Amino acid sequence: MATQGEPVEAKAALNDDLLTEILLRLPSLSVLRFRAVCRAWRALTSTPAFVAAHARRRPLELISQHHMSAGSLLDTVPLATLDEEKRRCLDPGHPPVAADARDEAMGLGHRLIACCDGLLLYEYCRRVAFPHYLVCNQVTRQWTAVPAPSSDKLTLPCGFYLHEPTGEHRILFLTNDEESGGMGYSASHFVRSLEAAETRRLGPASKALHVMDPLFMAEGWYYRRKFHWLNHPEAKKDAGNIILAFDTVSETFRRMRRPTAARAWDHLFLMEMDGMLAMTAASRGVMDLWVLEDYSKDDTWTYRLRIDLPPTMMTADCAINVDPAILLLIDYGNRSLGLYHLTEKRVLKEIQLRAGARYVFRDSLPRHAFF
Numbered sequence: 001m002a003t004q005g006e007p008v009e010a011k012a013a014l015n016d017d018l019l020t021e022i023l024l025r026l027p028s029l030s031v032l033r034f035r036a037v038c039r040a041w042r043a044l045t046s047t048p049a050f051v052a053a054h055a056r057r058r059p060l061e062l063i064s065q066h067h068m069s070a071g072s073l074l075d076t077v078p079l080a081t082l083d084e085e086k087r088r089c090l091d092p093g094h095p096p097v098a099a100d101a102r103d104e105a106m107g108l109g110h111r112l113i114a115c116c117d118g119l120l121l122y123e124y125c126r127r128v129a130f131p132h133y134l135v136c137n138q139v140t141r142q143w144t145a146v147p148a149p150s151s152d153k154l155t156l157p158c159g160f161y162l163h164e165p166t167g168e169h170r171i172l173f174l175t176n177d178e179e180s181g182g183m184g185y186s187a188s189h190f191v192r193s194l195e196a197a198e199t200r201r202l203g204p205a206s207k208a209l210h211v212m213d214p215l216f217m218a219e220g221w222y223y224r225r226k227f228h229w230l231n232h233p234e235a236k237k238d239a240g241n242i243i244l245a246f247d248t249v250s251e252t253f254r255r256m257r258r259p260t261a262a263r264a265w266d267h268l269f270l271m272e273m274d275g276m277l278a279m280t281a282a283s284r285g286v287m288d289l290w291v292l293e294d295y296s297k298d299d300t301w302t303y304r305l306r307i308d309l310p311p312t313m314m315t316a317d318c319a320i321n322v323d324p325a326i327l328l329l330i331d332y333g334n335r336s337l338g339l340y341h342l343t344e345k346r347v348l349k350e351i352q353l354r355a356g357a358r359y360v361f362r363d364s365l366p367r368h369a370f371f
Contacts, residue, residue, distance in 0.1 A: 028139045028363045051365050063361035065112040080322045093141030114160040118364030121160045142371035149175040149190040154211040159227045161248040169194045194370040221270035256298040259290040269318035285314045310347050313338045
């Protein structure tokens with residue numbers, strides 16, 4: 001109740017401020033439930049300012065899929081702490097296209113391949129047809145199908161991103177221009193806008209390039225609003241000594257040189273360190289790391305350090321910088337994660353996951369018209 005002489009409006013505003021602070025601390029699913037309580041709470045939690053502030057408070061998590069069956073559960077853990085008390089098991093619901101039991105028996109089915117802005121991109125792999133794609137909002141359990149650029153040509157999904165000038169969520173594909181068992185003579189990039197429900201060709205065809213295996217994601221490191229790939233088919237041309245970069249704002253490509261000192265048998269991975277693009281090369285119990293000191297000049301790669309991997313992480317494939325002195329080591333084969341202190345040269349914490357954690361994820365509140 002307002003005190004004597006205190007405007008009722010001021011008291012209500014104070015209550016709104018307090019309520020906002022409380023709601024900002026809640027998980028996304030809890031906020032959605034509060035929206036259903038009354039119109040005032042729905043309006044309070046639907047403003048762009050609240051949605052943006054809530055997203056900033058949500059922790060970055062590593063997310064993995066238990067298995068490839070329809071409606072498979074998802075496992076998450078905080079990226080910076082690996083706090084097992086804050087691990088979450090998420091149920092994304094069931095996709096609109098049910099998987100064939102024989103597909104699932106062969107290890108096919110619905111496979112998580114990318115995350116963007118709280119949305120999940122799945123690939124549905126089938127025995128008798130080319131894959132198709134679905135996007136899911138795991139908070140609302142909404143799904144929508146995403147058509148591939150071609151229904152009869154091999155296609156490689158390359159990136160899932162938010163196009164900031166338009167606010168559209170887009171998917172970048174590489175598709176063969178003709179099909180000869182994956183041995184065509186050229187391939188083209190296409191962009192699919194979820195909001196506009198349109199697919200368009202991006203630039204001219206890339207000659208002497210073809211998609212041979214569509215059943216994997218050309219996984220790129222997102223840095224400075226750009227994807228950077230080591231395993232994109234374009235990056236593997238010309239002895240494979242380049243990084244292919246894609247600017248998600250201008251939607252243009254750039255070829256960059258990578259460190260050439262890495263051995264041919266090393267497992268290479270891109271990351272960010274001290275605000276710079278970095279590359280790791282792991283093999284035989286050691287991990288070397290280079291940083292690109294001047295992003296505009298791809299001849300400024302500098303060797304930074306070598307990590308002698310600890311016995312429990314000897315086969316670590318890649319790393320993510322979570323703190324100036326701490327790397328998150330990821331061993332996909334053993335499904336293990338470890339926080340490694342660069343100065344103390346020891347593992348601070350190590351945990352196991354049910355499946356290999358491959359994607360950095362942060363859930364979000366916005367509802368999207370394309371569902």
